[in-house]
Amino acid sequence: MKQIIIAFTILYIPILSSAQTLNHEITNDEETPFLLGKIDKKGLEGEHYKTWFSANYNAYDPNTNTIKILKEKGLNNYNILLFLGTWCGDSKKEVPRLFKVLEDSNFRMDQLTVIALSRKRNMYKQSPEHYEAGLNIHRVPTAIFYKDGKEVNRIVEHPIDSYEKDIENIITKNTYKPNYQIVSEINDILKNEGLNGLQKKTKKLLKRYDGKVSSMFELNTYGRILYGIGEIEEALTVFRLNTKLFSDQPRTYMSLANTLGISGNKDKAIKTLTKAIKLHPDNQDLIENLNRIKSN
Structure with missing residues (x-):
């Protein structure tokens, strides 16, 4: 890279x-x-x-x-x-x-x-x-x-x-x-240390930015960009980090699950949404997303 x-x-x-x-x-x-x-x-x-x-x-x-x-x-x-x-x-x-x-x-x-x-x-x-x-x-x-x-x-x-x-x-x-300092830092890690470097530093990033990111859309948009240019595993790593920073936001799990699903990881997508529904049992979007992925 x-x-x-x-x-x-x-x-x-x-x-x-x-x-x-x-x-x-x-x-x-x-x-x-x-x-x-x-x-x-x-x-x-x-x-x-x-x-x-x-x-x-x-x-x-x-x-x-x-x-x-x-x-x-x-x-x-x-x-x-x-x-x-x-x-x-x-x-x-x-x-x-x-x-x-x-x-x-x-x-x-x-x-x-x-x-x-x-x-x-x-x-x-x-x-x-x-x-x-x-x-x-x-x-x-x-x-x-x-x-x-x-x-x-x-x-x-x-x-x-x-x-x-x-x-x-x-x-x-x-x-x-x-x-969007978190995006700048993650991008620098990917440029200099690659995917493995980002995965190793995920816990440190979570600790450093917990409560300091304005919204889940900061990383959600960045993940979409990574996916769009073919950096699938990088995008998935960013989406996973987002679910930890914003565990109270169902949409973070849907972004991760949908990306897993279209990348051929249906079982992991189902697992992600099942976990999210346990956290947010009344969220109809999560339930509908899970049913849609199961039926595909």
Whole structure:
């Protein structure tokens, strides 16, 4: 796994600099259109996106003192890689604000690369060119800041304070800690120590993060991403950890059981749901899930 990540890192610059279709839109009669692949501001100002983009862009008023600092401290020494989903509520809210901050800071917009990801189940939070591969993109929007070709920091899903204040931290003292720290730590373990390393450190992770994770969706979404890129055992390990952190949440057991089931581990899926029903005997979703897996 580590070798794969390194390979993607090496290929990062030529992939993004190669010619690609810009502002490609996916449309059909059954769902709302969305952009996919490399896009720019013109794409976000298109017919199906301009309402939310323009409204949130115009409504945001960045702190002028902080904007001045961004200009003085060399924001233009950085490149930014932004992942978003034009179907995503957080992207609709946050991405226009980020554009406003960057433009008010006189950031060179040719140093911003924007990638729109898919909402489709078989390509969830992926792009056709797989710009996101190896970059741990589990939430959108995610803005990654690079300097001299290396990642310096990132803002995940939404700022801790505001975009201008978070960026100020990143380009000055860089003590910034983005959202979803447990996901960052698990991803680092997988990159550096592999699946065995994660399995060995599960108890330590449980102890460190017990009561400190905002919701079961932090790891649930990350597990879905791992499964989507074919890292099945890694996903199952993450889902198992989630059932321990959130044993009071029936959905954690269903995510684990369903992944076990579609991965050919029907007996383990049944065992997982049976255990969950003992903990939550009145939960009809668990009972229906168990019956469905037994009947398949």
